[in-house]
Amino acid sequence: MMSLSSSSASSTTTATSNTTPPPLNIAIIGAGIAGLSCARVLLQAHPTPRITLFEKSTTHGRCATRDVPGIGSFDHGAPHFSALSPEFQAQVQQWQEEGLVMPASSSSSSPSLWPGHYVVHPSMRSLPTHLAQGLSIQRPFLITKLEMKETKNQQQEQDRCAATTTTTTTTTTSDSTTTYNSNNNDNNKRGQWILHHDDGKITQKFDAVVVAVPAEQSIPLLEPVSPALAAPLIDVKSASCLSVMAAWDQPVGAPFTEWKKAKAEEKGEDEGILYSARRDDLKTPGRPGGEGGKEGGGERWVMHATPAFSASHIQTEPFPKEKVILNVLDAFFKEVERGKEGEREGGKKDMGEERAPRPVYLSVQRWLYAQTFNPSEEPFGWEEREKVGACGDGWQGRREGGEEEEGKGGIERAWLSGRRLGEAMLVSLGLRKEEK
Numbered sequence: 001m002m003s004l005s006s007s008s009a010s011s012t013t014t015a016t017s018n019t020t021p022p023p024l025n026i027a028i029i030g031a032g033i034a035g036l037s038c039a040r041v042l043l044q045a046h047p048t049p050r051i052t053l054f055e056k057s058t059t060h061g062r063c064a065t066r067d068v069p070g071i072g073s074f075d076h077g078a079p080h081f082s083a084l085s086p087e088f089q090a091q092v093q094q095w096q097e098e099g100l101v102m103p104a105s106s107s108s109s110s111p112s113l114w115p116g117h118y119v120v121h122p123s124m125r126s127l128p129t130h131l132a133q134g135l136s137i138q139r140p141f142l143i144t145k146l147e148m149k150e151t152k153n154q155q156q157e158q159d160r161c162a163a164t165t166t167t168t169t170t171t172t173t174s175d176s177t178t179t180y181n182s183n184n185n186d187n188n189k190r191g192q193w194i195l196h197h198d199d200g201k202i203t204q205k206f207d208a209v210v211v212a213v214p215a216e217q218s219i220p221l222l223e224p225v226s227p228a229l230a231a232p233l234i235d236v237k238s239a240s241c242l243s244v245m246a247a248w249d250q251p252v253g254a255p256f257t258e259w260k261k262a263k264a265e266e267k268g269e270d271e272g273i274l275y276s277a278r279r280d281d282l283k284t285p286g287r288p289g290g291e292g293g294k295e296g297g298g299e300r301w302v303m304h305a306t307p308a309f310s311a312s313h314i315q316t317e318p319f320p321k322e323k324v325i326l327n328v329l330d331a332f333f334k335e336v337e338r339g340k341e342g343e344r345e346g347g348k349k350d351m352g353e354e355r356a357p358r359p360v361y362l363s364v365q366r367w368l369y370a371q372t373f374n375p376s377e378e379p380f381g382w383e384e385r386e387k388v389g390a391c392g393d394g395w396q397g398r399r400e401g402g403e404e405e406e407g408k409g410g411i412e413r414a415w416l417s418g419r420r421l422g423e424a425m426l427v428s429l430g431l432r433k434e435e436k
Helices: 032-041 088-097 128-133 150-158 215-222 227-231 306-313 322-344 412-429
Strands: 025-029 050-054 066-068 073-074 102-103 119-120 136-138 143-149 167-172 177-182 192-197 208-211 237-248 258-260 274-279 300-303 361-373 381-382 388-390
Touching: 025 032, 032 050, 050 258, 066 237, 066 361, 066 381, 073 300, 073 322, 088 102, 088 150, 088 412, 102 143, 143 215, 143 322, 192 208, 208 215, 208 412, 215 227, 215 237, 215 306, 215 388, 227 381, 227 388, 237 322, 258 322, 300 322, 306 322, 322 361, 322 412, 361 412, 381 412
Parallel strands: 025 050, 025 208, 050 136, 177 381, 208 388
Antiparallel strands: 066 073, 102 119, 143 192, 167 177, 237 300, 237 361, 258 274, 274 300, 381 388
8 A cells, every 4th residue: 555645745755665654544424323334344454544434413323312301311213223134143142242232022011013123222322332432523514525636646647548448347246246437547546535514625635435324415425426336326215204202200001112003004005194102211221311201200202203294294394393293192192092992802901081191291303314215235335446435224235134124124234334345445445454
């Protein structure tokens, strides 16, 4: 690997075999599971590159937890995740041994509606926080543009090889499919990347860039610099979700701790309002704030609206917060009553007519890109020539461990995609894994 020294320095300095090149600067846009997974692989390299992650929000993507003083915490983003591929199952096993995750089936008193899924202890935020240890994350930074700043050597080489034809090839292995845009130029002839954000540009230049954000946000960044990288994401679609958080200082009387819309109802023309609900204070033992909705004496629930209801309201301005909350709560208590009717028909005690208790806390979170549908089959994208790549749950659509329901498995896809891109980058950048 050659040093990317300045043109003035290179005119007076002669590199020798004993010269240690400066570490590569790598930027990762997005500090969700995919970006963090990629970064952790790159941290194993020798020499270790300088890695900087840029995140537009105060969270790590959809593995999010909201803390409310005096109330407790809510996992208002991804509630759990699957582990179908052998590679991710091995990682999840390690996390289980460390006490970081546990099967979803053991998190409540009723049988889980999500068999084969896992939850993070004590909250979903704990997983990205664990992966982010030792990494430099700059926030809030909304990266709006990628720009390749060509070096003088690169410009001269391009002039000399103006007649060279650029070819695009796809190399497929058992683990990955990588797109290469290549010509006869060597790696040392490339330039460096400049990142623009919504209030200027980052002064530091980067030798490689990874875009690890949802497909709809990746395409505007990638298409101007690498249409080939953006192309696999064109047909990837994300569904939005409105997450309502509610807390009560007394029991709400629900005959369930989890509820999920029946699969047959999901496929109907009228999706309704409520997609799922769960009692969040019972999700894992020892959650922050203890059990209950207020000082440990009630209940905390997270309710996800259906994609159709969410899409019809999520970008409305001004946002109809009260209407959304009331609609979702009304749908929730209708399911509570249906559940009670089922108990009465089953011979259980008649609970009589009960009024819904008044909540002590209500809020709603807008997730514009909550679930990914129709992900690209490629595990990641990487352009060898320009050293720019992409990963995330919009990739890794072809799975080793079998197929899962449409729109599920986002955390697993993101982790696998980021990891495999990181491994490809080690080879492409001339790095190697540090032996321990």
